[in-house]
Amino acid sequence: MTQTRAADRRILLATLLAALITTLLTPGRAAAASLQEVTGFGSNPGALRMIRYVPDGLPAGRPVVVALHGCTQNAAGYGTGSGWLQLADRWGFSLVLPQQQSANNASSCFNWFQTGDIQRGRGEAASVAQMVDRQLADVLGDPSRVYVTGLSAGGGMTAVMMAAYPEKFAAGGIVAGLPYGCAQAAGSPYVCMYVGATQTPRQWGDRVRAARPGHPGPWPRLTVLHGTADRTVTPATMTDLVEQWTDVHGADPTADTTDTVGGHPHQVFRNPAGDAVVETYALTGMGHGQPVDPGSGPEQCGTAGAYALDVDLCAAYRLGRAWGLG
Numbered sequence: 001m002t003q004t005r006a007a008d009r010r011i012l013l014a015t016l017l018a019a020l021i022t023t024l025l026t027p028g029r030a031a032a033a034s035l036q037e038v039t040g041f042g043s044n045p046g047a048l049r050m051i052r053y054v055p056d057g058l059p060a061g062r063p064v065v066v067a068l069h070g071c072t073q074n075a076a077g078y079g080t081g082s083g084w085l086q087l088a089d090r091w092g093f094s095l096v097l098p099q100q101q102s103a104n105n106a107s108s109c110f111n112w113f114q115t116g117d118i119q120r121g122r123g124e125a126a127s128v129a130q131m132v133d134r135q136l137a138d139v140l141g142d143p144s145r146v147y148v149t150g151l152s153a154g155g156g157m158t159a160v161m162m163a164a165y166p167e168k169f170a171a172g173g174i175v176a177g178l179p180y181g182c183a184q185a186a187g188s189p190y191v192c193m194y195v196g197a198t199q200t201p202r203q204w205g206d207r208v209r210a211a212r213p214g215h216p217g218p219w220p221r222l223t224v225l226h227g228t229a230d231r232t233v234t235p236a237t238m239t240d241l242v243e244q245w246t247d248v249h250g251a252d253p254t255a256d257t258t259d260t261v262g263g264h265p266h267q268v269f270r271n272p273a274g275d276a277v278v279e280t281y282a283l284t285g286m287g288h289g290q291p292v293d294p295g296s297g298p299e300q301c302g303t304a305g306a307y308a309l310d311v312d313l314c315a316a317y318r319l320g321r322a323w324g325l326g
Contacts, residue, residue, distance in 0.1 A: 112156025
């Protein structure tokens with residue numbers, strides 16, 4: 001019996017050793033990274049929490065993506081459901097996932113409509129900017145490859161960051177979001193959300209330019225994704241975003257390219273130099289939420305759930321490809 005047990009132990013140890021060697025020698029095989037909360041990242045005038053994700057073994061000089069959740073959501077859930085964590089592992093970049101607190105907004109919405117939170121150096125906008133600086137310093141990220149995206153209220157705050165801190169972001173992705181200064185232009189955040197605001201392209205562009213007076217450029221490029229059946233944020237805001245950011249880039253609001261991607265209308269707007277500066281995806285029949293395409297295919301990502309809608313197109317993948325992440 002003793003000899004049998006000793007033999008069993010030897011077999012078990014040999015099996016474990018073989019498994020360990022296989023794990024260590026298999027390319028791309030590593031322990032999964034986890035979300036981390038970072039404190040003391042700055043004065044944090046907006047009283048936000050900083051959550052981040054850094055894939056194991058991430059080398060220096062890699063991009064940073066800031067992903068802002070929507071109302072009633074949280075950083076961890078949005079990072080997973082949208083597919084951004086999945087792509088961070090696949091393509092090798094780090095994530096900053098700002099977390100709203102209920103003390104700031106009872107519905108956990110970022111305050112894209114509050115003057116004190118959308119100006120450079122103030123409130124939530126300043127807190128997110130401080131998170132970017134901390135992340136770049138900690139992971140030795142590439143400051144020329146920082147991107148920002150978000151859903152709904154997070155999309156509204158994405159426009160805020162692009163306008164107030166254009167030197168920090170190469171591009172942004174707004175999902176079911178709103179133009180910068182929309183609440184002020186419409187006189188109410190609800191009018192902006194449900195109806196939109198009446199502005200000329202120049203008036204929209206002026207709101208962005210006023211957020212960062214004297215900025216010589218370049219301005220961040222923009223991609224917008226919005227459901228045509230959205231009843232929470234009117235799809236008209238996508239047109240407003242196009243008018244705002246084509247004006248900022250000195251382009252006209254007439255698409256230079258119109259095609260379909262995944263069965264959904266897609267447009268590209270170019271500046272006079274021929275550079276793509278704005279692009280849009282009109283998600284046919286989609287309501288309010290983040291487009292995802294669950295599965296293991298090369299273009300698939302995300303998990304369907306509340307405000308994460310399976311429409312056979314993953315917004316995070318399309319944004320990542322547009323930004324050259326993968």
